[in-house]
Amino acid sequence: MRVLCSSTLIGEFFVIGFAGLVAMKDDGLATSTVWWVCGVAMVVSVLLCGMITRPGGVQLGWALQAGLILSGFVVPTMFFLGAVFAGLWWASVHYGRRIDEVKAGWAAAQASAGPDAA
Numbered sequence: 001m002r003v004l005c006s007s008t009l010i011g012e013f014f015v016i017g018f019a020g021l022v023a024m025k026d027d028g029l030a031t032s033t034v035w036w037v038c039g040v041a042m043v044v045s046v047l048l049c050g051m052i053t054r055p056g057g058v059q060l061g062w063a064l065q066a067g068l069i070l071s072g073f074v075v076p077t078m079f080f081l082g083a084v085f086a087g088l089w090w091a092s093v094h095y096g097r098r099i100d101e102v103k104a105g106w107a108a109a110q111a112s113a114g115p116d117a118a
Contacts, residue, residue, distance in 0.1 A: 003096070004093075004096040004099075005052045006049040007092070009061070011085070011088070012045045012064065015081055016038050016042050017038065019038065020037075022077070026074070041064070044060075045064060048064065058093055061093075062089070065089050068081065
């Protein structure tokens with residue numbers, strides 16, 4: 001699960017940065033505010049890569065997904081991109097857990113078969 005979720009989060013890192021560049025063109029927003037918000041979101045996305053397997057890591061990821069969708073009120077394209085990344089996040093969590101279960105089952109079968117079964 002960690003690899004799939006981390007890949008999604010790194011993709012979001014770049015999307016958040018590019019959305020910040022687009023948001024800077026809005027005359028109603030202060031450049032410093034845009035970069036503080038985007039900078040914090042980018043740091044959170046990178047830090048979450050290391051927190052995925054810890055308690056609350058997946059829930060924080062969902063909060064980031066909600067934030068990306070809500071950022072569509074500033075950059076309308078983010079409604080679409082946020083929804084795409086929320087779908088990728090769901091798939092990463094869902095299929096990542098299934099892969100981890102299969103790997104654990106395979107490892108347990110190999111361990112119970114003994115060292116001569118290889």
